[in-house]
Amino acid sequence: MEYKVALGPQHPALHEAVSLRMTLDGEIIRDADLKLGYSHRGIEKLAEERSFIQNIYLTERICGICSHSHTTCFTQGVEQLMELVPARRGLYIRTLIAELERVHSHLLWLGVAGQEAGFESFFMYTWRDREVVLDILEWISGNRVHYAMNTFGGVRRDIDELQKKKILDNLGLLRQRTDYYLNLAASEPTFIGRLAGVGKLSKEQAIALCAVGPTLRASGVPMDVRKDDPYAVYDEIPFEVCTADSCDVLGRAVVRVKELIQSYNMIEFILQNLPEGPFKVKAPRKVKPNEVYSRYEAPRGENVHYIKSNGSDKPERLKVRAPTLANYPATIAMLKSGFIADIPLIFAAIDPCICCAERLVQLDNPRSGESQVLSFSQLRSMANAHYKKIDLTKKEAAWPF
Amino acid sequence: MIERLVHWSRVKSPWVLHLNAGGGCNGCDIEILAALMPRFDLERFGVQLKGTPRHADVMICTGAVTLQNRDRVLRVYEQVPDPKFVVAAGACAMAGCVYRGSYHTLVGIDQLLPVNAYVPGCPFRPAALIDAVVKLLNSVK
Numbered sequence: 001m002e003y004k005v006a007l008g009p010q011h012p013a014l015h016e017a018v019s020l021r022m023t024l025d026g027e028i029i030r031d032a033d034l035k036l037g038y039s040h041r042g043i044e045k046l047a048e049e050r051s052f053i054q055n056i057y058l059t060e061r062i063c064g065i066c067s068h069s070h071t072t073c074f075t076q077g078v079e080q081l082m083e084l085v086p087a088r089r090g091l092y093i094r095t096l097i098a099e100l101e102r103v104h105s106h107l108l109w110l111g112v113a114g115q116e117a118g119f120e121s122f123f124m125y126t127w128r129d130r131e132v133v134l135d136i137l138e139w140i141s142g143n144r145v146h147y148a149m150n151t152f153g154g155v156r157r158d159i160d161e162l163q164k165k166k167i168l169d170n171l172g173l174l175r176q177r178t179d180y181y182l183n184l185a186a187s188e189p190t191f192i193g194r195l196a197g198v199g200k201l202s203k204e205q206a207i208a209l210c211a212v213g214p215t216l217r218a219s220g221v222p223m224d225v226r227k228d229d230p231y232a233v234y235d236e237i238p239f240e241v242c243t244a245d246s247c248d249v250l251g252r253a254v255v256r257v258k259e260l261i262q263s264y265n266m267i268e269f270i271l272q273n274l275p276e277g278p279f280k281v282k283a284p285r286k287v288k289p290n291e292v293y294s295r296y297e298a299p300r301g302e303n304v305h306y307i308k309s310n311g312s313d314k315p316e317r318l319k320v321r322a323p324t325l326a327n328y329p330a331t332i333a334m335l336k337s338g339f340i341a342d343i344p345l346i347f348a349a350i351d352p353c354i355c356c357a358e359r360l361v362q363l364d365n366p367r368s369g370e371s372q373v374l375s376f377s378q379l380r381s382m383a384n385a386h387y388k389k390i391d392l393t394k395k396e397a398a399w400p401f
Numbered sequence: 402m403i404e405r406l407v408h409w410s411r412v413k414s415p416w417v418l419h420l421n422a423g424g425g426c427n428g429c430d431i432e433i434l435a436a437l438m439p440r441f442d443l444e445r446f447g448v449q450l451k452g453t454p455r456h457a458d459v460m461i462c463t464g465a466v467t468l469q470n471r472d473r474v475l476r477v478y479e480q481v482p483d484p485k486f487v488v489a490a491g492a493c494a495m496a497g498c499v500y501r502g503s504y505h506t507l508v509g510i511d512q513l514l515p516v517n518a519y520v521p522g523c524p525f526r527p528a529a530l531i532d533a534v535v536k537l538l539n540s541v542k
């Protein structure tokens with residue numbers, strides 16, 4: 001017998017508002033569906049009302065975990081529109097912050113994965129170490145979450161010798177701890193037993209469903225924007241793209257731990273090779289009419305911004321495709337034929353950032369090919385008509401036992 | 402007697418519900434979790450994070466309320482047993498932050514629920530949240 005179960009929008013297993021509808025056959029999930037829209041904030045529309053400079057701080061607040069990713073993606077795009085070459089030192093600092101952010105995001109994820117797997121102390125450990133990274137970010141930028149470092153033509157704050165030394169000291173500590181986790185995760189049979197084989201996503205499926213980031217790389221596809229289409233100074237920094245072949249949650253954890261180590265190496269390289277010179281150049285206020293497509297490898301995967309300018313100091317259109325949105329189809333595929341108890345784990349394994357992914361999508365009429373704009377009252381009456389059609393009385397509502 | 406016991410336990414061990422009202426950026430939610438972690442350790446005040454509203458005394462709301470989520474936030478609020486306290490944490494929950502003027506968010510959660518304490522900041526530091534909780538508990542005493 002099949003049951004339909006709804007999870008969310010407010011549910012302790014999901015930390016944000018999203019609704020999951022599942023059809024269950026006993027313990028096994030036969031079908032799953034995601035309902036979005038609870039966190040839609042209308043960022044794209046707000047961006048059209050603000051100037052480019054203001055929009056840096058708006059795009060920062062698309063997401064609280066990968067805040068630097070969104071601003072960098074936006075800033076890079078606008079710099080291309082302005083035909084502006086940013087200061088080299090600025091680009092290095094930007095990359096430094098990006099890698100620090102990746103470290104904090106991956107540590108956060110490791111903790112959450114540990115918690116979902118029932119390994120509570122691991123959660124506490126990684127979150128304690130995450131504070132070290134947040135401290136570094138706070139020394140540099142003055143804030144723990146929204147760093148506000150990017151500006152057109154470079155960054156807003158320089159770093160000095162003392163900060164450099166402090167960062168390198170703390171990096172040693174982080175390396176030590178990460179090695180410890182690596183050993184712990186490799187030698188803890190319960191942890192491995194819980195993660196291995198859960199949420200399978202084959203290589204073909206991952207490519208067909210357009211998965212991105214660690215989810216894709218854990219299925220054995222070495223795809224990383226930093227290597228494939230280098231932005232900022234990634235073409236000068238040596239690093240490897242980390243992959244795993246196990247195609248499950250364990251593989252995703254391994255990819256992230258490996259990436260942590262790569263990030264430490266990159267941070268060290270950046271600090272040792274920081275070029276001298278100014279950290280920003282002056283940027284024009286107005287932008288010529290043009291359009292641009294900007295890519296960025298956020299901790300969760302490829303982040304894409306499309307920006308269209310019309311000659312004024314405001315963008316005409318900003319379109320954001322956050323990595324989580326690209327990973328949703330793959331999540332549905334992973335959930336199917338899994339167990340109920342694995343839902344939080346599978347869902348957490350893509351490292352979902354729900355508020356990132358809440359964008360408005362405009363659908364054209366498939367028959368006429370026209371697009372149509374509906375007013376709020378029209379939508380309301382459509383919704384009312386829809387609910388009138390549904391028979392809300394439970395016809396076969398009999399006690400099952 | 403029983404009443405005094407209940408009051409004592411309420412002040413000594415308030416259980417909190419963390420409610421994401423929808424339209425935030427997640428930054429505040431992460432900072433709430435960070436406040437419960439070893440460095441800041443909000444749990445030393447007896448605060449425990451609860452999954453269900455029916456067990457909670459204090460509701461910590463983050464993010465601006467989206468129209469889609471408005472009725473759900475109200476429903477969660479109604480499920481919290483009396484007396485209930487609401488903490489509006491972060492600039493979004495206080496006044497809408499950068500999303501002010503959006504077509505899909507309310508300007509502050511106090512348009513919907515009575516709020517007992519505000520924590521300013523975008524996001525607030527975990528220490529600020531601890532301060533708010535301590536002040537709230539002192540006012541309840």
Ligand code: SF4
Pocket residue numbers: 061064145424425426427428429430463464465490491492493494498499522523524525
């Ligand atoms: S107040 Fe700032 S950090 Fe907090 S949810 Fe709103 S935008 Fe994010």
